[in-house]
Amino acid sequence: MPTHWYNFLGDLPGPMPEVRDLGTPTAAEIAAKVRPRALIEQNGSDEQWIAIPEPVVEWLRQCGRPTPLHRAHRLERHLGTGARIYLKREDVLPTGSFKLNTAIAQAYYAAQEGRTTLITETGAGQWGMSVALAAKMSGLRAEIFMVKCSLEQKPYRRHYMELLGAEVRPSPSTHTAIGRRILQEAPSHPGSLGTAISDAIERALEHPSAAYLAGSGMPLVYLHQTLLGLEVAQQLKEIHGEDLGVEGRGDHLVACSGGGSNLCGLIGPHLRARAGGSDLRFLAAESTAAPRLTRGVYRYGRTDLGGFTPEVLGYSMGESFVPPPNHVGGLRNHHSSALVSLLRREGVLDAVAFDERTALEAGRLLLQTEGLLLAPEAAHAVAAALDVAAKADADNREPVIVVLASGSGFLDLQGYHEVLLDT
Template sequence: MPEYWYNFLGDLPAHLPQVRDSGSPSAAEVSAKVRPRALAAQNNPSERWVAVPEQVGERLRQCGRPTPLHRAHQLEKHLGTAARIYLKREDVLPTGSFKLNTAIAQAFYAAQEGRTTLVTETGAGQWGMSVALAAQMFGLDAEIFMVRCSLEQKPYRRHYMELLGARVRPSPSPHTEIGRRILERSSDHPGSLGTAISDAIQHALDRPSAAYLSGSGMTHVYLHQTLLGLEVEAQLRENHGETLGVAGRGDHLIACSGGGSNLCGLMGPYLRARADGADLRLLAAESTAAPRLTAGTYTYGRADLGGFTPEVLGYSMGEDFVPPPVHVGGLRNHHSSAIVSLLRREGVLDAVAFEQRTALEAGRLLLRTEGLLLAPEASHAVAAALEVVAKADAQNLEPVIVVLASGSGHLDLQGYHEVLRDA
C-alpha cells in the first residue's frame, strides 16, 4: 500500500476557478466550524506527496489494502476481444466500497481534534456504511442522513450502519429546519444528495462537538482516494508487466462519476503522465438520471440546497433539479465538482451517460462471466468499458482498459431484480 497520498492539483490542465461565497454565514465560516482543521488544510496542501498517518495506514491494511487488480479473462473471452480488461476491486473492502479509504482518514483527524460525533450524508449508503465503521474504529458516534428513496430501496445498508451504532435518518429530514422546509413544499420528495448534504451540515452546526465529513466533492477526499491510482500503477507494472499510455493503443481509465472521488482517485495520479504525452483516455460514466457532464450547463452552483456550501463552477442540472429515484443513488447529483468539471471543460475527461437498465445489464454480464456482482454505480463504468471494447475491436486496437469496480452489488440485489426481472 502507498505510504503517501498524491496531490495532483499541480497537474490540472488549468487553474481552478474561484468559488463564490456570498452566504450569511459564509460557506467558509460554516466549513471552519464543522470540518476538522487538518482536512481543511488538505484541500490545498503545499507538498506534492502527503504522508498517510501511521494509524490510518494500519487501519487501511487491516481492511484489505491494497485491493486486488483483477484481469477479466472470462469477460475478454466472452467478448472475443484482444483488449486487456482490468478491474480495480474496491468491492472487497469490508463496507463493500472504496469510500472506506477516506472515511478512515477523516475519522482519524476528527478524533485527533477531539470531536466526538461524525455527521454526514449518504446516497446509496456505501459512504454511510464506511463512516459508521470508521467511527467505531476511533471511538466516535455517527449520525447519518440517507437519501430517502435510497433508504427505502436499500434497507440492508441502513441495518449495517445501525449494527455499528450509527443513527440513520431519511433525507429530507423533519429533524432539521432545511429538511422541514423541503417537506413542506413537497411531502413526497424522494431526496437527493443536495438535500442530504444540507440536512447533515445543519445538524452538525447545532452540535459543537460534531464533525461534518464529506464523502466526495472536496479536494481532501480526492487526495485520500489517490491510493486507487497509485496502487493501479504499481500493480500493472509489477504484477502484469503493463504500462498505460502506449501510443496508438487506445488505453483507457474508466470510472463512474457521482461526486467525483472514485474518478479523481483513479485518474489523478495519471494526469502528469497524460500531460507529458501519454496516449491515455480518461472516461467518466454517469447516469441519464442526472447527466451533468453530458447534458448539463457549465455554471456556478452549490452542492447542497441549504446554501451551506460555496458556489463552484461546474456542470450542473440546476439546483431545482430532482433526479428520478433510480437505483443508482451515488450518481444522483445535480452539480458536478469543480475539479471533475474542469477536466471535462479542458478536454482531458470524456463522458458518457447510461440508462440504469443498460448499466445493470452490463453488471449482469460481468457476474455471468467473472462471478463479480458490482454496485449499480460501478456497473455504469462496466457499460462504458463494453462500448470502448467494441470501438477498439472495430479499429483493430488492443488497448489496456482499467475499470474501477468501486463497490459491491450484493446489497443492491433488489434493484437488479426490479430492473432486469423481465429481461
C-alpha cells in the same frame, strides 16, 4: 501499499475556478466550525506528496489494502475482444466500497481533534456504511442522513449502519429546518445528495463537538482516494508487466462519476503523464438520471440546497432539478464538482451516460462471466468499458482498459431484480 497520498492539483490543465462564497455566514466560516483543521489544510495544500499517518496506514492494511487488480479473462473471451480488461477490486473492502479509504482518514483526524460525533450524508449508503464503521472503530458516534428513496430501496445498508450504532435518518429530514422546508414544499420529495448534504451540515452546526465528513466533491477526498491510481500503476507494472499510455493503443481508465471521488482517485496520479504526452484516456460514466457531464450547463451553483456550500463552477442540471428515484443513488446529484468539471471542460476527461437498465445489464454480464457482482454505480463503468472495447476492436487496437469496481452489489440485489427480472 502507498505510504503517501498524491496531491495532483498541480497537474490540472488549468487553475481551479474561483468559488463564490457569498453566504452569511460564509461557507468558509461554516467549514471552520464543522470540519477538522487538518482536513481544511489538506483541502488547500500545495504539497505534492502528503504522508499518511501510520495509524491510518495500518488500519487500511487491516481492511485489505492494497486491493486486487483482476484481469477479466472470461469477459474478454465472451466479448471476443483484443482489449485487456482489468478491474480494480474496491468491492472487497469490509464495507464493500472504496469509500472506506477516506472515511478512515477523516475519522482519524476528527478523533485527534477531540470531536465526539461524525455527521454526514449518504446516497446509496456505501459512504454511510464506511463512516459508521470508521466511527465505531475510532470510538465516535455517527449520525447519517440517507437519501430517502435509497433508504427505502436499500434497507440492508441502513441495517448495517445501525448495527454499528449509527443513527440513520431519511433525507429530506424532519429533524432539520431545511428538511422541513423541502417537505413542506414537496411532501413526496424522493431526496437527493443535495438535500442530504444540507441536512447533515445544518445538524453538524448545531453540535460544536461534531465533525461533518464529506464523502466526495472536495480535493481532500480526492487526495485520500489517490491510493486507487497509485496502486493500479504499481500493480500493472510489477504484477502484470503492463505500461499505461503506449502510443496508439488507446488505453483507458474508466470509473463512474457522481461526486467524482473514485474517478479522481483513479485518474489523478496519471494526469501528469497525460499532460506529458502519454496516450492515456480518462472516461467518466454517469447516469441518465442526472447527466451533468453529458447534458448539463457549465455554470455556478451549489452542491447542496440549504446554501451551506459555496457556489462552484461546474456542469449542472440546476438546483431545482429533482433526479428520478432510480437505483443509482451515488450518481444522483444536480451539480458536478468544480475539479471534475474543469477536466471535462478542458478536454482531459470524456464522459458517457447510461440508463439504468443498460448499466445493470452490464453488471449482470460481469456476474455471468467473472462471478463479480458490482453495485449499480460501478456497473455504469462496466458498461462504458464494454463500449471502449467494442470501438477498439473496430479500430484494430488492443488497449489496456482499467475499470474501477468501486462497490459491491450484494446489497443491491433488489434493484437488479426489479430492473432486470421483475417484468
